[in-house]
Amino acid sequence: MAKMTLEELKKLRETKKRELEKREVTGKDIEIIVGMATCGIAAGAKQTLSAFLNELEAQNLSNVVVRQTGCMGYCYAEPTVEIRMPGMPDIIYGKVDPETAVKIVRKHILGKVLINDHILDKPAADIMKK
Amino acid sequence: MHYSIGDYIQDIVQNALEAGSAYTTVEIQETAGFLTVQVNDTGKGMSPEEISKALDPYGTNGSKHPKRKVGLGLPFLVQCIEAVGGEFRIQSEPGKGTSVYFRLPLTHIDAPPLGNLAETFRQILTYPGTHEIRMHRTRGKDSYTLLRSELKEALGDLESVDSQALLKEYLESQENSLEKEGVPQIEGEKLWQK
Numbered sequence: 616m617a618k619m620t621l622e623e624l625k626k627l628r629e630t631k632k633r634e635l636e637k638r639e640v641t642g643k644d645i646e647i648i649v650g651m652a653t654c655g656i657a658a659g660a661k662q663t664l665s666a667f668l669n670e671l672e673a674q675n676l677s678n679v680v681v682r683q684t685g686c687m688g689y690c691y692a693e694p695t696v697e698i699r700m701p702g703m704p705d706i707i708y709g710k711v712d713p714e715t716a717v718k719i720v721r722k723h724i725l726g727k728v729l730i731n732d733h734i735l736d737k738p739a740a741d742i743m744k745k
Numbered sequence: 746m747h748y749s750i751g752d753y754i755q756d757i758v759q760n761a762l763e764a765g766s767a768y769t770t771v772e773i774q775e776t777a778g779f780l781t782v783q784v785n786d787t788g789k790g791m792s793p794e795e796i797s798k799a800l801d802p803y804g805t806n807g808s809k810h811p812k813r814k815v816g817l818g819l820p821f822l823v824q825c826i827e828a829v830g831g832e833f834r835i836q837s838e839p840g841k842g843t844s845v846y847f848r849l850p851l852t853h854i855d856a857p858p859l860g861n862l863a864e865t866f867r868q869i870l871t872y873p874g875t876h877e878i879r880m881h882r883t884r885g886k887d888s889y890t891l892l893r894s895e896l897k898e899a900l901g902d903l904e905s906v907d908s909q910a911l912l913k914e915y916l917e918s919q920e921n922s923l924e925k926e927g928v929p930q931i932e933g934e935k936l937w938q939k
Contacts, residue, residue: 617918617922618889618918618919618921618922619914619915619918619919621895621896621899624896624899624900624911624915625899627911627914628899628900628901628908628911631907631911635907651755651759651868651872652759652818653756653817653818653821654817656747656752656755656756657746657747657748657752657817657821659748661751661752661755661860661864661865661868664868665861665864668906668909668910668913671906672906672907672910676906677905677906677907679905679906680904680905680906681871681904681905681906681909682873682904683868683871683872683873684873685759685763685809686809686810688810
């Protein structure tokens with residue numbers, strides 16, 4: 616692969632954008648937030664973040680935003696990942712290794728089923744709303 | 746301890762961003778078996794007392810996690826550099842910013858692997874915020890420069906999966922364009938035989 620220029624990157628984006636317009640995308644409504652502080656990095660959060668991006672790309676999911684954040688305070692359960700999406704409660708998963716990241720994309724995001732073994736926290740506000 | 750050198754670099758840059766740095770520069774130089782890294786930020790900076798706390802694994806300013814008694818980011822790096830006989834320096838001034846410098850011999854048996862630098866750079870560049878980051882990577886005679894604002898402009902955003910996928914492609918092409926012979930690649934097995 617030759618060294619890409621910024622112009623080529625822009626062109627590539629335009630091509631991809633046109634491809635995307637053909638697909639039906641309803642805004643960026645799914646958020647994945649990965650804890651990336653010292654504790655997260657030491658526990659392998661970088662590999663987890665890569666695994667999310669690779670799997671989301673493989674599944675052709677474009678309505679997803681992937682963000683990093685600092686320490687969420689659950690160092691013992693790193694890597695930690697928060698998922699927010701319509702139709703599912705906001706949830707924080709713990710001990711998310713790359714395999715679990717793939718599981719989260721396939722089961723939680725696509726299948727709308729919780730991954731019970733990795734649930735760490737479920738914000739009380741969600742329970743109250745119901 | 747962290748697994749790769751990329752992990753240490755990412756941790757230091759994250760410190761800079763959490764210190765409110767609007768402009769951060771990351772210089773990574775790989776020459777003849779040595780790696781030199783310098784991260785300069787324009788964050789809130791530290792007093793000499795705060796620096797010594799930051800270097801103490803059992804020290805923390807308590808602002809992020811009031812009940813916590815440890816802070817391991819910089820101590821991990823110092824431990825790693827000491828183990829391989831490298832150099833570590835930190836300079837900081839309250840209100841102005843912080844500079845972290847380290848240099849290590851890549852051929853030392855205890856030197857961590859570089860890791861996937863393209864992936865490390867992608868994660869550094871996509872950390873959320875409106876800050877600017879300038880990264881300059883050199884290997885032997887070759888080099889490339891990355892400017893967060895330019896990449897954001899080219900990609901539209903740095904958060905969506907599509908942008909991050911294109912960014913990966915771009916960064917891998919930069920990394921792959923570097924000369925391969927710049928640094929001796931010593932395999933563990935060969936070292937054992939010596």
